[in-house]
Amino acid sequence: xxxxxxxxxxxxxxxxxxxxxxxxxxxxxxxxxxxxxxxxxxxxxxxxxxxxxxxxxxxxxxxxxxxxxxxxxxxxxxxxxxxxxxxxxxxxxxxxxxxxxxxxxxxxxxxxxxxxxxxx
Numbered sequence: 001x002x003x004x005x006x007x008x009x010x011x012x013x014x015x016x017x018x019x020x021x022x023x024x025x026x027x028x029x030x031x032x033x034x035x036x037x038x039x040x041x042x043x044x045x046x047x048x049x050x051x052x053x054x055x056x057x058x059x060x061x062x063x064x065x066x067x068x069x070x071x072x073x074x075x076x077x078x079x080x081x082x083x084x085x086x087x088x089x090x091x092x093x094x095x096x097x098x099x100x101x102x103x104x105x106x107x108x109x110x111x112x113x114x115x116x117x118x119x120x
Contacts, residue, residue, distance in 0.1 A: 009042040012061055018043055022082040037099045044089040048110055066117045
C-alpha cells in the first residue's frame with residue numbers, strides 16, 4: 001500500500017487526472033475505494049504541503065483544486081463528498097472503515113492555505 005502513496009505525487013498531469021476522476025464521480029469511494037484513497041491522499045498532500053515545486057503552473061492548479069473545495073459548504077450532505085474528504089483528510093489507516101483518518105475540524109493551517117491560494 002505504501003508504494004502507492006509514497007512518494008507523494010508531483011506530476012501535474014496525473015494529479016489533474018485524479019481531480020477529474022473525483023469531480024466527475026468516475027472514482028467514488030464505494031465503487032473503487034483504493035483508487036479513491038490514492039486520489040484523495042495525493043491531492044491533499046499536493047494542496048496543503050509546501051515542500052514541492054513553486055511554479056506558476058503549480059499555483060494555478062492549486063487554485064483550481066481550492067475552488068472545487070469551496071463547493072463543500074453548499075453541498076446537501078458535505079461529509080459524504082470527495083471534497084470534504086480532501087479537505088479533512090489526515091492520513092491513510094487501513095484499520096479504519098474508509099481506509100483513512102479525518103480531522104474533526106479543519107486545521108487552522110489549511111484554512112490559511114486556502115485563503116492564500118484563493119483570490120478574494
